[in-house]
Amino acid sequence: MQLASSGGRRLRHAALVARELALEDGRTVARKELSAAARDAAKALELRNxxxxxxxxxxxxxxxQEWERLLVWPSNDYLVNRTGLSExxxxxxxxxLIDQQLIVPKESPNGKRYAVKDLAGEVVDAFGFDLTPVYARRGxxxxxxxxxxxxxxxxxxTFDEITIARRAAQEALGSLSREYPDLDRSDLENRLQGLLARTPLRSTKVMAVDMLDEWKTLRSACEEAYYKAGYAGTQCRHTNNNNGSPSEPCNKSFPKKAEAVRSIEQTSEHLS
Known part of the structure; x- marks a missing residue:
């Protein structure tokens, strides 16, 4: 038997799981509510276009409709015209969508999608897709x-801290190359280039926690090398040019003219 393109669907385990989801008793879902749940589902599952x-x-x-299941029955032709996709x-x-447990197919006897109406012309059932899982999983x-x-x-x-550590390491190596060009820094530079090659870009979704630890270690090593290159205050003795005694008065070396100025100062009796 030749089935329509909308029928003859292979049974999937995800469809059976999604079929168990149901709405609350007496719950009528508005299209606006269902649309909001569908948008959240698309974002949460990162669906493609x-x-x-x-x-x-x-x-x-x-x-x-006031149904227990959220059934829709658009044809493939309708969806092709609306979405611009091929069949x-x-x-x-x-x-x-079925594998993500968002929709459940409800197959008809002839494999087509259509509504079932009563004698009064009211739609009482349908064969197509059940959107109940989209709304039932909104939490x-x-x-x-x-x-x-x-x-x-x-x-x-994490990437902000990697950027800070990278810039600090590059600045320390740059200062080493400018101020101490004869110092061997090949090991640090090789480590820097290796980390630059292995660090993922921000546009990727990789969580680079391990890379952050390596960048912090390299930054410490570069700054320590620059610190020690300036003797770090421990490998050589600071020069102290203050050889005077602190017990001597601060005006010891005043010129003689200063003494003369002090001797002609008037007493407090001449002050107004």
Whole structure:
């Protein structure tokens, strides 16, 4: 039997897990609430543009029915026109959303998506995709977003400290090269170049905690080498040019003319 492109879907374990999620009894979900949960889910799971666009369009199809499940049934052609993706891209996006336990496929007998209506023409059921997991897991999305924000802040602080340590090490080596050009600093320079090559860029998502420790160690080594190059106050004796005795008066070397000036000073009786 030739099934439509929307049917004949392979069963996935993630779909069975997501199917167990449910809404609270008597809960009616507005499209605005579902859209907010979908945006948080896309951020928390870091979805690519394709699955993110398809999820957004699926949410836009929710009609706010008073159902136990959030069912939508847009066709692949509709999603192709709305997202600009190819039909192959749409199917790939479905697989990603199912594997991430965001949607659950509800297959029809002929593999197509459509609504089931009663004799009065009211939609009472549908075959398509169930968006209940997106909204039911909204607490999980909030927790993940908080954790991601904390991780970004910690990563930023780490790279800031790496930048500070790197600049301090380079400044210390630069001062060594200018003031003590004959001093052997090849080992420190090799370590600096090695760390520069191994340190990841800020644009990556690597947490470079180990690199920070190495940069701090190199900074200490460079500053210690520069400190010792100036004898650090311990390898040679400071010159003391003050050979006078502190018991002698400070006016010992005053000229004679100063004494004459002092002798002609008037007494306090002549003061007004």
């Amino acid at each position: 394709g699955p993110r666009s398809v999820l957004s369009e699926l949410v836009a199809c929710w009609g706010e 192959r891209g749409i199917r790939k996006a479905f697989r990603v 999980e999305w909030a927790e993940r977003l908080i954790e991601q924000k904390q991780a970004r802040e910690a990563r930023k602080r």
